[in-house]
Amino acid sequence: MKNSIQALRERRNALAKEASDFLNIHNEAWNAAEHAPKYDAMLDGIDDLDSQITRINAVNDRMAKEALDEQLISAHQKNLGGDKKQTAIFAKWIRGGDKAISDTEWADIRATMSTTTGSEGGYTVQTDIAKTIAEALKATGGMRDVATVLQTSMGNSISYPNSNGTSEEGEILGENQLSADSDPELGVTTIAVYKYGSKVVAVPIELLMDSAIDIESFVRQRLVSRIARITNKHYTIGTGTGQPMGLVTAAAAGKVGASGQTATITYDDLVDLQHSVNRAYRDLGATFMMSDSALKVIRKLKDGQSRPIFVPGYETGVPGGMPDTLLGDRLVINDDIPAMAANAKSVVYGSLKSYLIRDVMSYNLMRFDDSAYAKKGQVGFLMFSRNGGGLPDVGGAVKYYQNSAT
Template structure:
């Protein structure tokens, strides 16, 4: 079944589910209706996972990088653009002509230490950021702040939800109420993909888009560790995570080590001030979705509403849901559900910090391999802790 057919099936199932919700209104749901809705929700989730798997495989398929490039004809030389220069470096390292070596030096900064990699041109840097965003999770909801350098940076914070004005009489003086400011550090860290070995034959294959292939492998590794740190980072030698910085809005009652109740979600929702709820959403592990998508309100009405398209988030209590598998699965004392204005978490990316390095030393060469490593500098922190709260499962 192709992706379009899968999407049409999702839309059909979601339409039936939404129609059932609309037709029942505030009426009490029967067990048969609840079971039918749950079946649709399960099938929709499976179809979305199937689409995600197909799209992931397609993104990894190499395209012919040189297919649209002009071929050398007679004395006419092929133009060496920045992208071509990077591809030449990734394919051949230093085994290039003098002209090609000059183009590579122009395209990629050689002012950084060799083990630190070579800064990539703007087009490649943009590809790195796009691939980091495509990984989803925290980068899908956070505010992205690009900075020119990676120096120490503190953002001012202030919670004004408890402040209010006053009534004054004619010719009466107004009283004062100072604003309390704090600071939230937004340090950056140098992330590495770790060295990766690839077969020489694969890198030299002209049918492979070597830039896309290498970046996919390297950037995915960086995206994984960044998302984990932006979610649960300790702030010691790594960024503060959103779960780490958020307050606890609701703790499950004894016995709820693996569950959450409808009432718990309502309490979690209202633990976040109304000022932040206009832009709020839930975030949780996909395993937790399997739990909350079965919850019903007091009339048996589902509180989980599937979207009619695969690329639009489902909703819970009317709020969008972001899937982030670095949020803890439900377990004893686990902080398993996040709710609030997640855009109050800021991710700081240092401009021009993306770099690549090719390794041709004997550790790789003797095995017929080429080594690659990538770097990128980023950091993150929840700038307004009052905007986000978490649900914590019970300890026992």
């Protein structure tokens, strides 16, 4: 199965690169009648390969669920990217609780904790494992892939300075002429952190006792994925009241669709959205972000010469690889961006690195083996984290496209 998926991915990347090269070669002299069918056929081939890869992944996921584990490998023989000693101690605690850890191991835990602040009855995750958790969070949703991530050891609110200097300019001075005053307007954006919980994951005792299953991976992945989903949602569309201020909520209007465009967008709309963002921000590396359903609409758009404006990426995440691009700028999928509908802010664009995600590097994991779980033959696990987010920029670094109301 792994070889099959690898072969499909290689074919998919090769075809995506071929499509990108084809578009670059013929872009200046694009002939819609001759070139469009070939390019569309390549995109159809990429879609077919993506569907095959998705089906194989679905089978793998089902097999993992039936086994109550997503990695049926020998426990700890294949390390998860962290320090083997720390991972082994962490897994030992998951299986047996506090009593399973020796005094020497507790000393090692305290020496490698991500913070000196513990919690009664819990386990403050060690630094190495905390880093692995942070990487797992990045793999969910899309926001951590584009935002600036700030890690702090304390959880107090911080005031991030902001100032819009895009319209400021200097002056020419004559001899002995005094310089004019032009004080910048300075403000602050407060980035608070909020306590997030994974909700309890109950694991059968039999699974904890099975040494052939990497239970440490199973528990950690389930807890982390839950926190990743809720935080990505708040980083995207959070209201800023009792939760982080989301990117879409904080962004400014860039383009509103014409009447009748409740579920559509035009090529001209995308161009207008691009140019609604100051060129100084675009030069920093601008990015489009939207849901997968919005991309489905946009992939069908062509420019005035019937040339496609979407170019599929290949070997994304690999040095030398290319991301998906739209009108020459990077495109990132985030399904927490609203789908196209009446009044929906369905596409955002700009310097998305201006969005700040704040992590307090302290992940607390609780283990419950009291009677409420014991009588069911289970042990419960619960993870807490503290995270925040906001858009300190006030100069219009990020704009959104909004579908029409009617």
